[in-house]
Amino acid sequence: MQTPTITTHEEVMFFDTDCGGVVHNLAYLRMIETARTRLATKLGLNLREMAHTHLYPVLVRTEIDYRKPTKLGDELIIHGKLDSIERARFWCSFEMRRKDEDALLITCKQSLALVQMPQGKPMRLPADWKEKYAHLMAATMK
Amino acid sequence: MQTPTITTHEEVMFFDTDCGGVVHNLAYLRMIETARTRLATKLGLNLREMAHTHLYPVLVRTEIDYRKPTKLGDELIIHGKLDSIERARFWCSFEMRRKDEDALLITCKQSLALVQMPQGKPMRLPADWKEKYAHLMAATMK
Amino acid sequence: MQTPTITTHEEVMFFDTDCGGVVHNLAYLRMIETARTRLATKLGLNLREMAHTHLYPVLVRTEIDYRKPTKLGDELIIHGKLDSIERARFWCSFEMRRKDEDALLITCKQSLALVQMPQGKPMRLPADWKEKYAHLMAATMK
Amino acid sequence: MQTPTITTHEEVMFFDTDCGGVVHNLAYLRMIETARTRLATKLGLNLREMAHTHLYPVLVRTEIDYRKPTKLGDELIIHGKLDSIERARFWCSFEMRRKDEDALLITCKQSLALVQMPQGKPMRLPADWKEKYAHLMAATMK
Numbered sequence: 001m002q003t004p005t006i007t008t009h010e011e012v013m014f015f016d017t018d019c020g021g022v023v024h025n026l027a028y029l030r031m032i033e034t035a036r037t038r039l040a041t042k043l044g045l046n047l048r049e050m051a052h053t054h055l056y057p058v059l060v061r062t063e064i065d066y067r068k069p070t071k072l073g074d075e076l077i078i079h080g081k082l083d084s085i086e087r088a089r090f091w092c093s094f095e096m097r098r099k100d101e102d103a104l105l106i107t108c109k110q111s112l113a114l115v116q117m118p119q120g121k122p123m124r125l126p127a128d129w130k131e132k133y134a135h136l137m138a139a140t141m142k
Numbered sequence: 143m144q145t146p147t148i149t150t151h152e153e154v155m156f157f158d159t160d161c162g163g164v165v166h167n168l169a170y171l172r173m174i175e176t177a178r179t180r181l182a183t184k185l186g187l188n189l190r191e192m193a194h195t196h197l198y199p200v201l202v203r204t205e206i207d208y209r210k211p212t213k214l215g216d217e218l219i220i221h222g223k224l225d226s227i228e229r230a231r232f233w234c235s236f237e238m239r240r241k242d243e244d245a246l247l248i249t250c251k252q253s254l255a256l257v258q259m260p261q262g263k264p265m266r267l268p269a270d271w272k273e274k275y276a277h278l279m280a281a282t283m284k
Numbered sequence: 285m286q287t288p289t290i291t292t293h294e295e296v297m298f299f300d301t302d303c304g305g306v307v308h309n310l311a312y313l314r315m316i317e318t319a320r321t322r323l324a325t326k327l328g329l330n331l332r333e334m335a336h337t338h339l340y341p342v343l344v345r346t347e348i349d350y351r352k353p354t355k356l357g358d359e360l361i362i363h364g365k366l367d368s369i370e371r372a373r374f375w376c377s378f379e380m381r382r383k384d385e386d387a388l389l390i391t392c393k394q395s396l397a398l399v400q401m402p403q404g405k406p407m408r409l410p411a412d413w414k415e416k417y418a419h420l421m422a423a424t425m426k
Numbered sequence: 427m428q429t430p431t432i433t434t435h436e437e438v439m440f441f442d443t444d445c446g447g448v449v450h451n452l453a454y455l456r457m458i459e460t461a462r463t464r465l466a467t468k469l470g471l472n473l474r475e476m477a478h479t480h481l482y483p484v485l486v487r488t489e490i491d492y493r494k495p496t497k498l499g500d501e502l503i504i505h506g507k508l509d510s511i512e513r514a515r516f517w518c519s520f521e522m523r524r525k526d527e528d529a530l531l532i533t534c535k536q537s538l539a540l541v542q543m544p545q546g547k548p549m550r551l552p553a554d555w556k557e558k559y560a561h562l563m564a565a566t567m568k
Contacts (some may be wrong), residue, residue, distance in 0.1 A: 001209065011473070012473070012481075013457055013460055013463055013473075014160045014161065014162070014459065014463070015160065015166055015168055015456055015461060017161035017212050018156045018157065018160060018161065018337065019156065019159035019160065019161065019162075019163050019164070019213070020156070020160045020161075020338075020340045020342070020399075020401050021161050021401055021402050021477075022161070022401075022404075024156065024157055024314075025317075025343045025346070026157055026313055026314060026317070029309075029310055030310060030441055032441065033309075033310070033413050033439060033441055034353050034439055037439055037440070046499070047437070047438070047439075047498050048498070048499035048500075049499075049501030050498060050499070051303065051466070051497050051499055054304075056304045056440075058304070058350070058353075059309045059350055060349070060350055061347070061348065061349050061350065062309070062346065062347070062348050063345070063346070063347050064345065065345050066342070066343055066344055066345065069342075069404055071161070071477050072161050072474070072476060072477040073471050073472070073473030073474035073475075073477055074474075102143050105414055115304075117305055117306070118305045120306075121412065122359055122567040138351070153322055153331070154319070154331070155317060155318055155331075156317065156340075157314055157317055158433065160483070161477065161542055162480075162482045162541075163335075163544045164543070164546075167455075167485045167488070168452055168455055168456060171451075171452055171455065172299055172452060175297060175298065175299055175451075175452070176297055179297055179298070188357070189295070189296070189297075189354070189356050189357030190357035190358075191357075192356060193305075193355050193356040193357055193445065196446075198298075199318035199448045200446070200495075201350070201451045201492055202491070202494070203489070203490065204451070204488065204489070204490050204494055205487070205488070205489050206487065206488050207486070207487050208484070208485055208486055208487065211484075211546055213335050214331050214334060214335040215330070215331030215333075215334070215335055216332075217442075226563050233403070255564045257446075257516050259447055259448070260447045262448075262495055284470070298444045298445065298450065298530065299450055299452055301444050301445035302440045302441065302443045302444060302445065303440065303443035303444065303445065303446075303447050303448070303497070303498050304440070304445075305445050306445070308441055309477065310441055355445070356445050415499065
């Protein structure tokens with residue numbers, strides 16, 4: 001059984017920084033959203049399909065730790081993975097580092113639900129996740 | 143006959159600035175969007191109604207001149223007005239100044255169309271605009 | 285002894301929403317930053333002074349729960365307060381509701397440090413906070 | 427003599443869209459900034475160097491036409507080029523299309539100046555641009 005993972009790359013632009021001279025806290029979360037969206041594609045949640053089905057993965061909770069600052073022009077690498085699965089939610093985690101460096105800059109955990117819009121109705125996770133990601137299921141669900 | 147106008151106030155936040163130490167070009171356009179949206183309300187285009195009718199004023203063109211920089215904590219005043227009306231488009235203009243100062247910091251012109259979503263169908267401007275804003279109508283339409 | 289608090293108001297704009305038809309997760313954190321910045325002013329951390337001293341309150345951790353969605357044109361009220369104080373960090377918490385409604389939409393906790401830029405050196409919290417906010421000090425510091 | 431050009435790729439994310447179901451006007455300008463920054467690198471204006479020299483290309487004017495809408499998951503291609511050079515300013519232009527499609531979605535022209543921060547002093551363009559980009563020089567400067 002495999003744990004779905006994703007790696008994305010970002011280069012820090014002016015719009016990512018603030019007048020403190022470092023990357024702004026919101027910019028990291030936008031970068032993480034790009035990684036999360038690509039991870040979701042690997043889980044079978046495709047952006048173009050969502051645009052038609054209106055079944056969206058919706059953020060329920062974010063925990064993010066800003067450990068070290070980054071600067072204009074820095075090349076950042078984001079590693080994300082599916083962490084665990086509950087009946088109607090799943091958790092992902094993300095780590096951000098500078099290219100070719102070990103130091104953790106950002107760590108982040110996010111939980112998501114699948115929601116049918118525009119009604120806003122929470123849906124069960126796809127049935128095949130139970131099998132495919134059995135090793136990631138919360139103990140209470142097994 | 144009256145020309146619809148709007149005045150909005152903004153205080154420069156960290157998320158508005160970049161590592162050049164000044165406000166980022168995108169931030170001004172977000173501030174102008176707030177002014178434009180409140181101006182649209184005065185034209186009868188109400189945000190909460192739009193959320194139901196899905197008839198939206200859609201930006202067709204922006205021209206913006208960045209004349210002088212602004213900084214963290216600056217208090218900005220945006221003056222907007224309806225400039226002119228065509229059959230299916232209208233133009234607004236915006237000026238931004240620091241509170242209690244005369245110097246123009248930003249000038250901006252934007253043209254908008256009314257579009258019925260999700261089809262993306264351009265609609266005629268409301269019939270009563272012809273009368274209410276006759277003094278703003280393009281010469282070719284009179 | 286008083287607990288510093290802040291109340292801010294936001295109206296949901298187009299740039300706050302996404303194609304799911306509801307407000308995007310990043311937009312809430314921008315709104316909370318505005319509240320946090322105004323709360324910081326009450327703590328003596330003034331934006332215009334920061335632009336000169338380069339002593340900034342820097343976000344260390346965010347925890348945010350997205351409880352209920354909001355829509356274009358919604359009028360939101362954000363209540364924030366200083367939660368607790370440690371030697372070199374402080375915690376704030378924020379709650380977001382629709383105007384005239386009780387339901388909690390967003391709850392958020394954030395911890396911050398004071399950092400001297402551009403060196404990025406963490407500084408002690410102002411000496412007078414110990415007295416002013418003694419009731420908010422972590423037990424281990426008393 | 428060669429005209430500097432750049433091509434960048436973007437995939438439309440949730441944070442790029444609004445509740446009209448299409449990409450928001452500010453998102454295109456963020457995408458164009460990424461292209462512009464990479465074009466600037468080709469002109470010898472490197473992001474990481476800027477972070478140290480504080481000599482920045484600053485946006486002076488933007489003209490952008492929103493021709494056709496785009497949606498969640500669309501793959502966009504941005505072509506940019508150096509258009510012309512004046513004594514203290516230069517113009518770039520950008521075109522955006524969907525991958526494998528001819529239709530122009532967005533066209534944009536932007537002029538920039540080189541500014542030494544934090545003083546905000548406008549600087550002459552690099553001396554060698556006169557030779558390298560002689561074919562792009564405004565008639566009045568030749």
